[in-house]
Amino acid sequence: MKHKTFFWFFLPTASAMLLFIALPIFSIVIxxxxxxxxxxxxxxxxxxxxxxxxxxxxxxxxxxxxxxxxxxGKFVGLEIYKDRGHLAVNEVKEIWIESNNFTEFKKNIGNLPFYRAMAFTLTFTFTVTPLMLVFGFIIALAVNSLHHNLKGLTIFFSLLPMIVSPLIGSLVLFWMIDSRGIIGEALQYVFEDPDLSLKASTGLTWVMLIVYGVWHAAPFSFVVFYAGLQTLPMDTIESAKIDGASRLQQVWYVVIPHLMPLITFVALMQLMDNFRVFEPIVGFSAEAHAQSLSWFIFNDLGGETRLLSSAATSSVLTIIGVSILLFPVLIRTWRDFNEKSAK
Amino acid sequence: MINRSLKLPISLKVSISIFIVFWLIIAAFPFIWTLWGSFKIEADFFSKADWMNALFAPRTIAEKGGAFTGDGYYGAWVQENFWQAVINTTLVCFFVVGTSLTIGTLGGYALSRSSYKYTFWLLITALIFRAMPPITLVAGYLLPFYEWNLWGHLATTVIVLVAINQPFTLWMLHSFFQKIPKELDESAKVDGCTQFQAFRHVIIPVMWPGVITTGLFSFLLAYNDFAITSMLLSQNNQTMVPKIASFMGTTQTEGNVMFAVAAVVSTTAPLFIMVMFFQRQIVSGLTAGAVKG
Known part of the structure; x- marks a missing residue:
């Protein structure tokens, strides 16, 4: 295709992305x-x-x-980055000097809002991602061994948690785990504690959000892995069987290596997507116990006084975080492309 | 596959069945439960006394004279003007899908047909843009939107959603177009067509499966978005998801959480129907990116 033709074909989408993605990124940095x-x-x-x-x-x-x-407004340089609401440079220095050991340091750092949000975001990202991979993989294996007629129906129901908006999904679960809801009451009954409320403790809130995260994301890995299982090399499986491999060994030595590219793909995508976790915190009204970086921005932007500078600073920091997670994806794409053009 | 599953030992078969049933309950029960509960009053759906109340609804029967009541729906749709949000969502989704497919097919087609190195860099840029959480961009929108009085309108939100949607759309359509043989439009060009005519008369007729799949995902993005719509729309122009979030703020104090429950059911129902009809496309769309990469 000629450069000129390409230009005209690509112009509308390029200008949309330039004006509403590239320019805003530039703008928040300023x-x-x-x-x-x-x-x-x-x-x-x-x-x-x-x-x-x-x-x-x-x-x-x-x-x-x-x-x-x-x-x-007026130019302040990196001041907002250093203030208490963000990187809190002075506070961190003080805590570093005052703390006797690392545990104490970690505990005191946790009191600073930005680091608290960071801690939750990273915990969420790095627990939900492996859990959803494992869970999705098991579902895929199980569904794959089902009778043909049941597969479609199972896939239909499996898609639901992923397809609804995260806010709605979390609200639906939130109402069930409410202390007056069905799961909440069941838990009170099981633990024989009539005052048990998942919303009241930080630890339980985190668990609740992570469970939600896995529930929401597992269908994605399930569907991708299930599609991968359809191209499983049957002759390799057969020869593994002849060699006396048990079912578990077949899965470990044949199925997982076959799915490996898909596993990396899903893992990389999920790391980026889980890093932006935010709707569940609104849905579960969990902001008292768990805040994420995205929620932090949302909170600055909402309400009567829109704290644009503070939100912009958090946004820049979040984008830096995403970029680190994005790096392996870029390297992978680069490699794929070079392999393809080498062929 | 079938003879392999026949060979499964009975113990494994049983545990697989149990696991599947367990997963189906986890996946579907919350929705069924909420649908059922949306026809009760709050004292039954959120019963302190006995969870069975949500099933047999003694209070609903006592207060409303029947085991089912549409009060939640009436409250949400009529009292709280949820119908307005439904119209707004319909408008937003329609224009987002339309615009993003139009400019996305042009761009994706160009990317798949050009062999220069810059197409790769454009795709990489799109990938980087795809990774940006939408909420991080909002701070950049607000200032100019306030200055130029663009804030709060549906049209602004549509354009923003289209732009945010473009990276994903481009990647997806690019991979679909690559599956359409280049010889098709090359031969049309040999016959004297311009590039655009070749696109118009040769490619458009065969591209629909890919476009429909991509359209579904654009629709989902617009329909489910909360970060952008809650920040950029004024009260009257709110779409369904931010409207539900605003219910949570106002109705919980009034004891009308059932409005929100009814609104959630109303929002989820169209998605159910969509999955029912387009399950195959959704699955193929989810796997398209993965299998290719």
Whole structure:
């Protein structure tokens, strides 16, 4: 295809992505370096027979004008990155000096909001991803051995947790695990504790969110692995059987190596997707116990005062996190492409 | 496959069946339970006394005269204007799918037919964009949208969703177009067609399976989105998912959590029907990226 033709074909999609993805990324980097102007303060001196008093008032009009004429605010460099709500450089230094050992350091760091959100996001990402891979793989193996007629129906029901919006999925589960809901009451009965509430403890909230994450993501790995199982080399399986491999050995030495490219694909995709976890926290109203980086941004943006600079800073930090996770994907794509063009 | 499954020992067969039943319950029961509960009053669906109340609904019978009540639906759709959100979602989904397929097919087709190195870099860029969590972009949208009074409108949200959708659409359509033999449009060009005519008359008629699958995923993205729609739409223009989230804020205090339950069921029902009809396409779409990569 000629360059010119390519250009015209590609122009609409390219401009959409440039204007609404590339430009906003650029914009948040800039925004994160600015903070809204402080209010303009006028100092007036009131003198009466008993002496003079200085009075400070906010000049509302001047403040509004200033903020309107320079909506970006004033340049502060990396200050917002270093403040208590983000990387909290000074606080971390203090904690480092004051803490006697690493456990104490870790515990104190956990009190800083950004690091707390980071801790949850990473825990969620790195527990949900392996669990959903294993769970999806087992479902795929089980469904694959089913009778043909049952497969379609099983796949239909299996798709449901993945296809609904995360917010709705988490609400549906949330109502069930409510202390007055069916699962919540069952748990109270099992543990013989009528006051048991999953919402009240940080640990249980995390478990609840992780269980939700696996429930939501397992169908994806199931479907991909199931498709992979359809191309299983039967003759290799046969010869493994003749060599006396047990069923477990067949799975371990034949099936898993065959699915390996798919497993890497799903794992890499899921690492990136789980890193952006956020709707379940809203759905489960779990913000008191678990906050993620995305929720952090959401929280800054919502409400009466939209803290754009703070949100932009968190966004930049989140994007840096995603980029680290993205790196292996890029290397893989690069390798694939070179292999293909070498052929 | 069939003779292999016949050879399974009976113990393994039983444990597989138990596992499948277990998984199906986990996957489907929450939805069935919520559907059932949406026709009860709150005192039954969230019963402190006995969970069986949700099944036999003694309070609903006592208060409403029957075991089923449509009060939740009435409250959500009429009192809380959920119908407005349904219309908004329909509009958003329709225009997002339409626009994103139109510009996506053009772009994806061009990527699959050009052999220059820059196509690779464009695809890599799209992959990077695909990885960006949408919520991180919102801070970048708000300032200009406020300045130019674009905030709150459905049209703005549609365009943003289309753009966010493009990377995925491009990748998917690119891989579908690569499966269509190049000789098809090459021969049309030999016969004197321009590239666009070749696309219009030769490729469009055969591209529909790929386009339908991609369209389904665009639809899902627009339908399920919460991050963008909750941030960029004004109260009146809210789509269903952010509307449900706003129910949680207002109705829990009024004891009308059933409105939200009914709204959730109303939102999930169309998805059920969609999966029923397009299961094959969804599965092929999910695997397309994987098997290729």
């Amino acid at each position: 925004q994160s370096l600015f903070t809204p102007h402080d209010a303009v303060i006028i100092v007036t001196e009131n003198c009466d027979p008993f002496g003079c008093k200085q009075e400070t008032t906010i000049d509302q009009e001047a403040t509004r004008d200033l903020r309107k004429s320079e909506p970006l």
